Amino acid sequence: MQPIEIAEDIYCLRAIDWSIRDFHGYSTYRGSTYNAYLIMDEKIALIDTVKKEFVDGLIAGISELVDPLRIDYVISNHTEMDHSGGLPRIMQEIGESKPLYCSKMGQKDLPKHFPKRWNYQPVEDGGELSLGKRTLTFMETRMLHWPDSMFTYVNEDKVLFSSDAFGQHYACLERFDDQVGEAIMPHALKYFANILLPYSPLILKLVDRVKEMGLALEMICPDHGIIWRRDPAKIINSYVEWSLQKPKRKALVIYDTMWHSTEMMAEAIVESLGQEGVNARSMHLRSWHRSDIITEVIDAGAIVVGSPTLNNGLFPTVSDFLTYLKGLRPRNKVAASFGSYGWSGEAVKLINRELEEMKFSLIDPGLKIHYVPDEGGIKACYELGKKIAEALPAG
Ligand code: FEO
Numbered sequence: 001m002q003p004i005e006i007a008e009d010i011y012c013l014r015a016i017d018w019s020i021r022d023f024h025g026y027s028t029y030r031g032s033t034y035n036a037y038l039i040m041d042e043k044i045a046l047i048d049t050v051k052k053e054f055v056d057g058l059i060a061g062i063s064e065l066v067d068p069l070r071i072d073y074v075i076s077n078h079t080e081m082d083h084s085g086g087l088p089r090i091m092q093e094i095g096e097s098k099p100l101y102c103s104k105m106g107q108k109d110l111p112k113h114f115p116k117r118w119n120y121q122p123v124e125d126g127g128e129l130s131l132g133k134r135t136l137t138f139m140e141t142r143m144l145h146w147p148d149s150m151f152t153y154v155n156e157d158k159v160l161f162s163s164d165a166f167g168q169h170y171a172c173l174e175r176f177d178d179q180v181g182e183a184i185m186p187h188a189l190k191y192f193a194n195i196l197l198p199y200s201p202l203i204l205k206l207v208d209r210v211k212e213m214g215l216a217l218e219m220i221c222p223d224h225g226i227i228w229r230r231d232p233a234k235i236i237n238s239y240v241e242w243s244l245q246k247p248k249r250k251a252l253v254i255y256d257t258m259w260h261s262t263e264m265m266a267e268a269i270v271e272s273l274g275q276e277g278v279n280a281r282s283m284h285l286r287s288w289h290r291s292d293i294i295t296e297v298i299d300a301g302a303i304v305v306g307s308p309t310l311n312n313g314l315f316p317t318v319s320d321f322l323t324y325l326k327g328l329r330p331r332n333k334v335a336a337s338f339g340s341y342g343w344s345g346e347a348v349k350l351i352n353r354e355l356e357e358m359k360f361s362l363i364d365p366g367l368k369i370h371y372v373p374d375e376g377g378i379k380a381c382y383e384l385g386k387k388i389a390e391a392l393p394a395g
Contacts, residue, residue, distance in 0.1 A: 001054075001061035004175055006227060007219065009040040013061040015054030018171045025290040025324070026194045028234045030187060031171030034082055035223050037161055038062060039154065042132025043072040046094075047152055047161050048223055049086030058092055068093040073129070075136070076102040077163040079148045080107040083223050093117055101129060103140055106148035123150070141165070141206060144199050152172055158218040165203075166235045167191055168225030178230035187225065188235060190295040192242050196330040197298070200243035204267045207240055245303030247332045249395040250279040251388055252377045254293060255288060255306030256315045261340030261372045262306045269304060269338065272385025277395050278302075280385075285317035290324045297325070299390040302334045303360060305351045309341040314350050322354040334391040335360035336384060338367040345370075 003011040005325075015034045023032060034050035036058055044066060048178075062068050073095040076084055099121045102110060107122040123129070125140035139151040144165055152161040168187035174180050195205065220228040221234065223233070228235050238387050253270050257263035266282050275279035285295050297303065303325075307318035314322070335358075337351035348366035355362055367384050369377040 001059035003038065003061045003065055006175070006221065006229075007159055010154070010157060011038045011040070012036075012175060012221065012227065013038060013050075013058055013067060014175070015050040015057055016171050016173075017051070017054070020169075023169060026169070026291040028169040030169060032169040032224055033171055035221065035225075036083075036086075037221060038065060038071075039131060039134065040066065041134050043075040044070055045075055045129075045131055045136070046071050046090065047075045048077055048083045048163070049074075049090050051082050052085035052089070055089045057088035057365060059089065060131050060299065069095060072098065074100045075152055076096060076106055076110060077150050077152055077161060077166060077322070078146060078223065079106055079113060080146060080164075081113065083163070084110065084113060087118075088114055088116065089115065095111075101138070103138070103142075103148050103150040103184060103257045105142065105146075106150070109146075109148045110287075144202055144206065145195055153215065153307075158216045160215075160217055160220045160232075162220050162222050164195060164223055166220050166228060166239070170225040172226070175227055176230070177226050177228045179237075180226055184226055185238070186295070188238065189242065189298065190291065191224070192239065193295045193298050194291045194328070196239075196328070197242075197294070198244065200331070203239055203243045207236060210236075242298055245298060245330065245332050247278065247393060248279070248299045249392045250281075250300045251302035251304060251392065252281055252283055252296055252300050253304045253306065254283045254285065254288075254321060255338075256284065256308070256317045256339075257306075258308045258310065260371065262308045262338070264373050264378070265338050265340065265367070265369060266306050268373070268381035269385040269388070272382040273389055276386055276389030278389050278392060285321055290321050293321065294325065294328055294330075297330050297333075300333065302336070302379035303330075303355070304336045304338065304388060305355065306338045307347040307351060308339055309343070309345050309347040312344055314344050314347050318351070322351070326354060326358050329358070331359070333358075333360045334363050334366045334388065336362065336366065336388055338381070339370075340369050340371060340382065342372070361391075363387060
């Protein structure tokens with residue numbers, strides 16, 4: 001793991017996980033990275049570690065710069081094990097009694113992951129730690145995205161270590177936004193949609209707080225993906241835009257099907273939406289990964305969900321998707337349901353229940369069609385598409 005100096009005496013040590021394709025249910029087609037950072041001042045501080053599988057590389061990378069025994073402090077911005085998994089080996093290498101700085105919640109949560117009783121030093125929100133020429137300021141960012149999450153800011157260099165926030169699952173040799181360009185933005189959006197979306201109101205408050213503090217930012221260093229140095233404001237402004245979830249004239253028709261009847265309905269609804277000038281997309285749940293659909297959900301004004309009735313219930317992929325969607329708490333959507341059925345046809349009612357629990361605005365009782373849609377059934381799908389279009393903002 002080759003250390004790269006990202007600012008004077010501040011190094012990024014990055015494990016590249018080229019092969020990971022599933023990150024607790026989130027599809028990571030481009031792999032990921034786990035970024036740790038080393039600040040070499042009169043005191044030497046390591047910020048976060050890496051997944052335990054990569055810790056040997058981290059130790060080798062540190063050793064290229066300094067004997068690990070000379071590290072004075074470890075700072076844990078986040079307890080999740082893609083960043084803390086390397087702690088047991090790191091603490092062994094640097095000395096188990098070295099101070100380990102974390103948030104108050106980190107002090108509670110880290111011992112529930114690791115049995116060793118390290119020298120925890122819980123920090124206050126706004127607390128400071130001098131390294132000599134530099135001072136670190138800690139910012140509690142509770143629930144962004146775990147209770148223990150915090151940021152660490154280097155006052156003199158204006159560098160923010162932002163933990164998961166502003167990260168991307170994106171394995172590459174490049175280190176910085178200016179080296180990757182616009183290609184990074186869809187990955188940053190996907191990360192936001194799948195990890196941070198439920199906490200959108202907290203993100204808006206945090207950005208206001210950063211503005212009030214007048215915090216200057218030269219560089220934002222997340223724990224995944226590339227570092228933002230060309231224009232850190234760009235990713236902050238994008239987070240604000242994504243958090244606001246302003247609905248566009250865009251509809252997602254998300255469904256699964258058994259004998260293509262629900263699929264026929266989906267296609268008719270999408271076609272009708274298109275005729276009404278809506279940016280509509282058909283998303284078959286066995287063709288689209290749930291985490292890619294969520295990325296599209298952010299700015300969609302309408303979510304239309306279809307399922308055949310299977311054994312008096314929903315098709316399993318539809319249940320899976322609705323569970324995932326509900327947990328991520330998207331806002332500002334109109335919604336509708338549809339589906340083909342053979343016997344009792346509970347699917348539409350079950351979808352509606354979920355959509356209402358998500359506080360979406362249901363614009364129709366739901367369209368059920370017995371077996372294969374006939375001409376009248378297809379016409380009803382077109383009418384549903386038109387009704388959804390009328391409920392969307394003008395383009
Ligand atoms: Fe990258 Fe919440 O861990």
